[in-house]
Amino acid sequence: MICPVCGGREIGKVGVEQYYCWECCVEFNSNTDNVVVYNLEEDGSLVAWEEFYAETPETAQAFAE
Numbered sequence: 001m002i003c004p005v006c007g008g009r010e011i012g013k014v015g016v017e018q019y020y021c022w023e024c025c026v027e028f029n030s031n032t033d034n035v036v037v038y039n040l041e042e043d044g045s046l047v048a049w050e051e052f053y054a055e056t057p058e059t060a061q062a063f064a065e
């Protein structure tokens, strides 16, 4: 198991198929088909990176127009 973001090996298990990277301080799951990375916010909540990706097509479209 390595971190999908930084490739680091300082990985801690925090739940079922849920891991934490000490190198870049993100959580991620171990589903190989669709790895989801989460930012750990200061209040302890998890924010999936997918939400940030979802903004990308809109931004790209804005540039195209």
Ligand SMILES: [Zn+2]
Pocket (backbone or CB within 6 Å): 003, 004, 005, 006, 007, 008, 021, 022, 023, 024, 025, 026
């Ligand atoms: Zn990492």
